[in-house]
Amino acid sequence: MRINVALVGNPNVGKTSLLNHIAGTTLRVGNWAGTTVEKKEGKAFYKGYEIYLVDLPGIYSLEPFSEAEQMARDYLLSQKPDVVVNVLETPNMERDLLLTAELLEMELPTVIALNMLDEARRLGIEVDKEKLSELLGIKVVQTNGRTGEGKRELLEAIVQTYEQKIKPFPLKYSQTLEEYLSKVEGNTKFEKIRKAQEVYGEDFDRLLKDERFAFAHGLFYKVVKKVNQGAFDLTDSLDKLLLHPVFGLFFFLFLMFLMFKIAFDFSAPWMEWLDGFMNNFISPLIVYLLGESLLSRFLSEAVVGGVGFVLTFLPLIASILFILSLLEFSGYLPRVAFLMDGLMHRFGLHGTGFIPLLLGFGCNVPAIMASRIMETKRDKLLVLAMVPFMSCPARLVVFSFFAVLFFPNPALVIFLLYLFGVLVAFLTSFLLQKLVYRGSLHHMILELPPYRLPALKLVLRITWAHVKHFIYRAGTLIFAVSVILWAMLNLPPGISNPKDSVAGHVGRALVPIFKPMGLEDWRITTSLIPAFLAREIVLSSMAVIYSVEEGKKEEFEPRKALQEQGVAFVNALKESFLNLLNPMPKALEVKEEHSQLKSAVKNSMNPAQALAFMVFILLYTSCLGTVAVLQEEGGTKFALLFLAYSFAVAWVSGVIAYKLLSIL
Amino acid sequence: MLEKVEVGKKVKVLDIEGKEDSIKKLQAMGIRKGKVLEVVQKLGRSIVVKVDHSKIAISKSLAQKIKVQ
Numbered sequence: 001m002r003i004n005v006a007l008v009g010n011p012n013v014g015k016t017s018l019l020n021h022i023a024g025t026t027l028r029v030g031n032w033a034g035t036t037v038e039k040k041e042g043k044a045f046y047k048g049y050e051i052y053l054v055d056l057p058g059i060y061s062l063e064p065f066s067e068a069e070q071m072a073r074d075y076l077l078s079q080k081p082d083v084v085v086n087v088l089e090t091p092n093m094e095r096d097l098l099l100t101a102e103l104l105e106m107e108l109p110t111v112i113a114l115n116m117l118d119e120a121r122r123l124g125i126e127v128d129k130e131k132l133s134e135l136l137g138i139k140v141v142q143t144n145g146r147t148g149e150g151k152r153e154l155l156e157a158i159v160q161t162y163e164q165k166i167k168p169f170p171l172k173y174s175q176t177l178e179e180y181l182s183k184v185e186g187n188t189k190f191e192k193i194r195k196a197q198e199v200y201g202e203d204f205d206r207l208l209k210d211e212r213f214a215f216a217h218g219l220f221y222k223v224v225k226k227v228n229q230g231a232f233d234l235t236d237s238l239d240k241l242l243l244h245p246v247f248g249l250f251f252f253l254f255l256m257f258l259m260f261k262i263a264f265d266f267s268a269p270w271m272e273w274l275d276g277f278m279n280n281f282i283s284p285l286i287v288y289l290l291g292e293s294l295l296s297r298f299l300s301e302a303v304v305g306g307v308g309f310v311l312t313f314l315p316l317i318a319s320i321l322f323i324l325s326l327l328e329f330s331g332y333l334p335r336v337a338f339l340m341d342g343l344m345h346r347f348g349l350h351g352t353g354f355i356p357l358l359l360g361f362g363c364n365v366p367a368i369m370a371s372r373i374m375e376t377k378r379d380k381l382l383v384l385a386m387v388p389f390m391s392c393p394a395r396l397v398v399f400s401f402f403a404v405l406f407f408p409n410p411a412l413v414i415f416l417l418y419l420f421g422v423l424v425a426f427l428t429s430f431l432l433q434k435l436v437y438r439g440s441l442h443h444m445i446l447e448l449p450p451y452r453l454p455a456l457k458l459v460l461r462i463t464w465a466h467v468k469h470f471i472y473r474a475g476t477l478i479f480a481v482s483v484i485l486w487a488m489l490n491l492p493p494g495i496s497n498p499k500d501s502v503a504g505h506v507g508r509a510l511v512p513i514f515k516p517m518g519l520e521d522w523r524i525t526t527s528l529i530p531a532f533l534a535r536e537i538v539l540s541s542m543a544v545i546y547s548v549e550e551g552k553k554e555e556f557e558p559r560k561a562l563q564e565q566g567v568a569f570v571n572a573l574k575e576s577f578l579n580l581l582n583p584m585p586k587a588l589e590v591k592e593e594h595s596q597l598k599s600a601v602k603n604s605m606n607p608a609q610a611l612a613f614m615v616f617i618l619l620y621t622s623c624l625g626t627v628a629v630l631q632e633e634g635g636t637k638f639a640l641l642f643l644a645y646s647f648a649v650a651w652v653s654g655v656i657a658y659k660l661l662s663i664l
Numbered sequence: 665m666l667e668k669v670e671v672g673k674k675v676k677v678l679d680i681e682g683k684e685d686s687i688k689k690l691q692a693m694g695i696r697k698g699k700v701l702e703v704v705q706k707l708g709r710s711i712v713v714k715v716d717h718s719k720i721a722i723s724k725s726l727a728q729k730i731k732v733q
């Protein structure tokens with residue numbers, strides 16, 4: 001038997017922590033179908049029932065102010081959960097009871113969980129839960145999301161409420177309001193209210209609002225006892241520093257620096273090691289075991305390459321989501337919105353947008369996943385459309401190759417390219433605000449919850465849920481497309497030169513498109529095809545197509561190769577910790593590679609063409625990982641439209657860059 | 665107006681103007697007529713107030729609509 005349970009409550013009341021304690025490893029994250037709102041779900045087994053819990057978005061009211069309230073309301077009405085668990089933050093009960101009143105109007109089987117028991121105790125707040133239960137006619141349990149205290153009682157209450165179909169007593173409002181309601185039809189109080197709102201309009205609305213507040217207020221005073229005035233409040237003292245106009249900003253920037261370092265520098269050696277392990281060990285091992293054939297090449301290059309490619313994202317995603325969850329559950333994140341609001345507002349965004357945009361410089365993929373911290377759909381989509389223009393290390397590899405080769409002061413060229421990317425991001429956001437998301441920026445209204453020490457287990461579990469989600473959803477897409485790209489380069493069977501492959505033909509067909517930016521060489525257009533996987537691949541694929549680098553044919557010896565991988569692992573371990581000690585962000589360093597390719601490219605391009613090519617690579621979303629997570633976060637239509645848009649912008653900018661430099 | 669209140673001061677809400685969604689949300693979050701607000705911090709365009717046990721950051725443009733004493 002399955003019991004469907006919906007967790008409903010205000011933001012920051014600890015619903016997710018509670019869900020984590022109940023659901024354990026079954027906790028899953030995703031998006032609500034067709035929306036950008038995050039969905040968390042999980043299940044527990046208790047007394048023979050499978051209790052399926054879904055965490056509805058945190059809301060203060062069921063009145064549809066935004067997508068979140070609309071979604072919660074629609075879910076409750078259409079899915080009719082077997083039991084609604086209304087989670088309350090005990091210290092803020094008076095406020096939270098407004099939502100409770102609205103839920104009770106729906107007349108669904110309901111349980112109240114008074115959460116944050118420990119904080120309430122500290123503040124000297126006591127709640128008479130028996131009395132609350134008596135007054136409302138439903139089960140009331142006390143819980144502590146941090147420790148999991150009260151978890152069993154909650155499950156017991158859910159099962160009993162389900163078995164006995166315990167519905168709340170019908171709410172009684174004042175006589176005036178009830179008179180209005182008696183004149184309309186409806187099965188539940190909620191339906192009647194909806195009707196009455198249509199019929200009587202504003203007067204009724206105002207009365208209803210006052211009545212709900214009065215109900216919440218009255219109930220609060222009946223069941224809550226303040227034992228003593230709250231003593232020392234840590235949150236208040238911390239906020240004196242962390243919200244301070246100077247120190248607060250300074251601290252935030254320091255925190256961002258740390259996040260950047262840990263996420264990118266710490267994980268870079270692991271990504272490199274994973275890449276090496278797959279390509280220099282597993283791949284040759286397969287060929288060694290199966291012998292040379294198209295099949296063994298397919299397995300070793302396409303399959304292992306694809307899996308390895310997906311895996312290399314994991315250290316990054318895990319570390320960024322770990323830190324983000326830490327910031328989120330500690331209560332710090334909304335404070336960023338306050339601190340950065342002055343800067344970001346100029347660009348039509350709320351302050352929180354600063355974080356994903358900054359992370360974009362490290363890697364667009366986790367930066368796009370970080371857009372989940374945005375408070376509204378509008379803000380989230382704007383950030384999604386901006387992040388891919390933030391230049392990342394993959395682009396830097398390409399820039400430094402061409403800039404050093406063709407320009408007297410490459411550092412300046414690279415710096416200008418980074419700047420241009422940022423400029424295009426803001427122009428894109430500006431354009432979207434003018435065309436799609438019209439109307440001024442919504443006022444910021446954001447609760448700053450008390451600082452809480454996040455439970456490590458919770459943060460780890462959420463991180464893991466995100467990593468798993470990435471593997472299942474984005475990972476499969478990345479893998480599939482990478483196999484297709486491999487096939488394009490290696491089919492039809494038996495070809496020895498990329499010129500004859502499917503990709504070579506497509507590349508030649510693409511030449512007229514790239515001609516206006518001076519790129520007439522089929523070898524360049526063809527190298528863009530595998531580079532859709534990731535931008536830096538453009539160099540290695542050029543090397544192959546220009547046939548300057550023969551595939552290394554070293555004798556493969558499993559035992560020796562395994563030993564090498566072991567040594568590389570130890571080095572990666574050492575390097576990742578050393579990187580943490582180095583104060584400079586390592587993500588901005590460049591390595592020298594492809595020296596033989598240099599002369600070949602130097603002979604076939606001029607500076608104007610090289611600049612056009614770099615501008616194109618900067619702006620065009622030639623990154624499968626980015627497209628995959630864009631699809632996950634913004635939807636398929638959004639991802640495809642964005643891909644086309646980025647191509648158009650890149651093309652126009654490339655043509656302009658070429659023409660400008662040709663004239664000069 | 666709440667916007668003009670100095671940091672550290674406590675004031676009582678007299679009235680909140682407007683009917684738009686953001687006003688309704690403010691009320692649902694506990695900023696209502698008769699409540700006592702403490703201004704915790706101000707920075708650029710925004711202001712943080714404390715009401716009961718919760719802190720809320722709001723735009724000054726919205727704070728303009730909150731009449732206080």
